[in-house]
Amino acid sequence: MAKPKSAYSIPTKKGKLDTHIIVVWVDNEAGVLARVVGLFSGRGYNIESLAVAEVDATKNISRITIVTTGTPQVIDQIKLQLKKLVPVHKVADFKREDKNVIFKEMALLKVVGKKKKIDKCLKACKSLNPVILDKTKQSVVIQVTALRRDIDKMSKKLKPFGLTSTSRTGAIAMTRGADTFK
Amino acid sequence: MSKLYTGAEIVFKCLEDQDVKFIFGYPGGAVLPIYDELKNHNSIKHILVRHEQGAGHAAEGYARSSGKPGVVLVTSGPGATNVVTALTDAYMDSIPLVCISGQVPTHLIGTDAFQECDTTGITRPCTKHNWLVKDIKDLSKVLHMAFKVATTGRPGPVLVDIPKDIQFAKTNYFKPKKDKKLNGKKKNKFSSSEIDELMNLILKAKKPVIYSGGGVINSGPEASEVLREFVRLVGFPITSTLQGLGAFPGDDNQFIGMLGMHGTYEANNAMHDCDLLINIGARFDDRITGKIDEFSPKSKKVHIDIDPSSINKIIKVDLSIVGDVNEVLNAIVKKINKKQNGLKISNKQNISKWWEQIQKWRTKNSLGFVNSEKTIKPQHAVQRLYELTKDQDTFVTTEVGQHQMWAAQHYKFNKPNRWMTSGGLGTMGYGLPAAVGVQIAHPDKLVIDIAGEASVLMTMQEMSTAVQYNLPIKIFVLNNQYMGMVRQWQELLHEKNYSESYSEALPDFVKLAEAYGCKGIKVDNPNELDAKIKEMIDHDGPVIFDCQVDPNENCFPMIPSGKPHNQMILGPTDEKKNKITGKGKALV
Numbered sequence: 001m002a003k004p005k006s007a008y009s010i011p012t013k014k015g016k017l018d019t020h021i022i023v024v025w026v027d028n029e030a031g032v033l034a035r036v037v038g039l040f041s042g043r044g045y046n047i048e049s050l051a052v053a054e055v056d057a058t059k060n061i062s063r064i065t066i067v068t069t070g071t072p073q074v075i076d077q078i079k080l081q082l083k084k085l086v087p088v089h090k091v092a093d094f095k096r097e098d099k100n101v102i103f104k105e106m107a108l109l110k111v112v113g114k115k116k117k118i119d120k121c122l123k124a125c126k127s128l129n130p131v132i133l134d135k136t137k138q139s140v141v142i143q144v145t146a147l148r149r150d151i152d153k154m155s156k157k158l159k160p161f162g163l164t165s166t167s168r169t170g171a172i173a174m175t176r177g178a179d180t181f182k
Numbered sequence: 183m184s185k186l187y188t189g190a191e192i193v194f195k196c197l198e199d200q201d202v203k204f205i206f207g208y209p210g211g212a213v214l215p216i217y218d219e220l221k222n223h224n225s226i227k228h229i230l231v232r233h234e235q236g237a238g239h240a241a242e243g244y245a246r247s248s249g250k251p252g253v254v255l256v257t258s259g260p261g262a263t264n265v266v267t268a269l270t271d272a273y274m275d276s277i278p279l280v281c282i283s284g285q286v287p288t289h290l291i292g293t294d295a296f297q298e299c300d301t302t303g304i305t306r307p308c309t310k311h312n313w314l315v316k317d318i319k320d321l322s323k324v325l326h327m328a329f330k331v332a333t334t335g336r337p338g339p340v341l342v343d344i345p346k347d348i349q350f351a352k353t354n355y356f357k358p359k360k361d362k363k364l365n366g367k368k369k370n371k372f373s374s375s376e377i378d379e380l381m382n383l384i385l386k387a388k389k390p391v392i393y394s395g396g397g398v399i400n401s402g403p404e405a406s407e408v409l410r411e412f413v414r415l416v417g418f419p420i421t422s423t424l425q426g427l428g429a430f431p432g433d434d435n436q437f438i439g440m441l442g443m444h445g446t447y448e449a450n451n452a453m454h455d456c457d458l459l460i461n462i463g464a465r466f467d468d469r470i471t472g473k474i475d476e477f478s479p480k481s482k483k484v485h486i487d488i489d490p491s492s493i494n495k496i497i498k499v500d501l502s503i504v505g506d507v508n509e510v511l512n513a514i515v516k517k518i519n520k521k522q523n524g525l526k527i528s529n530k531q532n533i534s535k536w537w538e539q540i541q542k543w544r545t546k547n548s549l550g551f552v553n554s555e556k557t558i559k560p561q562h563a564v565q566r567l568y569e570l571t572k573d574q575d576t577f578v579t580t581e582v583g584q585h586q587m588w589a590a591q592h593y594k595f596n597k598p599n600r601w602m603t604s605g606g607l608g609t610m611g612y613g614l615p616a617a618v619g620v621q622i623a624h625p626d627k628l629v630i631d632i633a634g635e636a637s638v639l640m641t642m643q644e645m646s647t648a649v650q651y652n653l654p655i656k657i658f659v660l661n662n663q664y665m666g667m668v669r670q671w672q673e674l675l676h677e678k679n680y681s682e683s684y685s686e687a688l689p690d691f692v693k694l695a696e697a698y699g700c701k702g703i704k705v706d707n708p709n710e711l712d713a714k715i716k717e718m719i720d721h722d723g724p725v726i727f728d729c730q731v732d733p734n735e736n737c738f739p740m741i742p743s744g745k746p747h748n749q750m751i752l753g754p755t756d757e758k759k760n761k762i763t764g765k766g767k768a769l770v
């Protein structure tokens with residue numbers, strides 16, 4: 001493509017992208033999620049997954065966990081911009097590789113098929129410690145809790161065994177040990 | 183039991199407690215209860231605009247020129263959507279506004295009711311924060327909070343959406359809480375080691391430059407005072423962004439002019455070649471930096487800003503100091519004064535060669551233009567306006583385009599809060615309503631809107647406001663019949679394809695002025711310019727001044743697309759001036 005003539009600014013090379021998990025503690029009030037998500041879309045940041053729920057009913061605090069990718073500069077901006085929002089109390093940022101943090105996602109998987117297939121399927125996902133939530137003659141609903149990539153692998157594996165629907169949450173995170181994020 | 187007040191009464195009680203003297207607004211169905219209450223509050227004067235965008239810009243002009251937050255009152259639906267441009271403008275330029283909007287009654291929200299819109303949804307990305315008050319008990323708390331959010335930290339606009347039934351509902355009123363914690367805790371965000379580090383950089387610098395911005399203005403007049411003290415102590419050259427003009431005197435020898443796309447040759451070259459760059463309250467806007475990769479490649483960069491998210495957003499810096507400009511500069515000045523003896527001698531010697539270089543760049547006279555006896559050159563018009571008004575305390579607003587840049591280049595500001603322009607958003611139509619707001623804040627001062635004919639027509643209706651309130655604003659229109667900046671880009675970058683940038687059916691501005699009930703003056707002869715400008719200044723009342731200028735004039739110097747600071751295009755006088763540069767070199 002030819003360079004646009006009247007463009008004043010020409011995009012510079014992009015740096016390496018890292019995946020980060022951003023945890024945001026917010027007042028649980030109307031529109032707060034829209035503020036956080038709107039900040040991401042408005043400034044062109046990426047959201048890979050999002051999980052949000054109230055964690056403190058007396059103080060009305062919700063915890064939002066966002067998985068995002070960006071250059072170190074963009075990740076810094078995300079944190080600083082989030083901190084400027086009025087209902088935001090604090091912002092934590094973890095690298096996906098961080099050994100000190102536990103990341104989990106949950107998935108509900110429905111497999112439909114004959115008993116043989118279902119048994120094969122349960123065997124296949126044994127490594128993820130599945131919980132069987134519902135079982136009929138032709139179907140089973142399994143709950144697994146694991147890392148995103150493990151769940152990805154698992155759903156691929158279960159496709160031939162009759163996996164018909166998948167429902168997944170976004171990642172949530174918690175630090176290891178006695179320390180909490182201040 | 184204490185007295186119960188209606189929502190509308192609470193709105194005014196809050197405004198009174200926040201020391202609000204003026205509201206800029208426009209009534210409508212969903213704010214009628216508030217308008218009904220207006221008559222009971224004599225200390226607050228309502229200024230009726232002709233369009234809600236005008237209310238927003240007028241409040242911006244009021245805020246920028248007085249340092250107090252501007253207050254806007256509009257109705258639901260179209261009232262709120264019309265004010266969005268002004269809110270976005272204030273957000274980009276960090277101007278404190280409190281916008282109160284009416285909303286349909288709570289039980290009708292979400293039903294596509296008459297004049298309903300999702301006001302908080304629409305204004306969420308263009309305000310610092312906004313609130314939809316669904317419970318009357320929250321109203322006084324929210325309104326006080328709104329003023330606090332708008333005016334503290336990096337200032338900006340906020341919006342409070344009040345449904346009509348809440349305006350009628352009754353409850354107790356709560357006075358604003360006094361902040362105990364804020365004092366002390368917030369003041370010392372930056373550490374003394376950061377100040378020490380800056381001191382070190384200052385002492386080592388051989389080619390320093392100070393780049394100041396709108397943050398100095400927002401920090402209050404004391405910040406400008408301490409900036410001047412600092413700059414004189416260190417003896418460094420200082421350049422300013424568009425928003426920062428006036429923080430340092432424009433006619434001072436240490437001031438090397440505005441920087442950026444239409445900045446001076448010396449300022450941009452100094453930015454490019456410097457070894458120490460001290461950014462005070464500016465945000466490395468793309469019109470300032472040009473090509474990021476080649477922005478000031480050899481310098482150590484220091485950034486002083488109250489907003490942590492401004493730091494490293496665009497340009498990575500070596501030292502960041504997060505804090506109010508006034509407090510940070512005070513800390514530095516104190517430190518310098520302690521060490522004064524060492525600094526005064528060594529540092530100024532260090533940078534004498536640098537000053538020689540800057541003098542060489544100055545001899546280019548990059549703001550020069552070829553004047554004419556036959557037509558009025560727009561730059562000449564601004565220069566004459568400056569010469570004829572500089573002896574009085576003059577407030578200047580502008581629209582957006584070539585005239586704005588010429589005003590910034592040729593009008594020299596010596597005090598902060600005298601220059602109101604739409605920098606970040608670049609809103610055509612800002613200047614006239616802003617002038618209305620400035621004149622409200624400073625009824626006895628001379629207020630001039632340096633305008634272009636295309637911009638000013640976007641909010642021309644506010645002349646009616648000016649006439650209604652006897653506001654003697656002067657609309658100084660540099661009329662070149664083109665959207666000049668668009669025309670310039672088309673000439674330089676789009677093979678002179680002047681697509682839709684010529685306005686064929688312009689009004690007769692003199693008749694237009696008369697239709698509004700004010701004075702119109704027209705001038706097209708350079709010899710009559712001075713007399714007509716004087717006539718404009720001397721007229722006690724609003725004036726539209728139609729200054730017919732050369733339609734083909736371009737605004738130079740200019741950094742062309744994607745180029746670094748040291749590759750500017752200079753104006754038509756450049757060749758001639760090159761020779762003078764030769765002589766200039768011999769002189770230094």
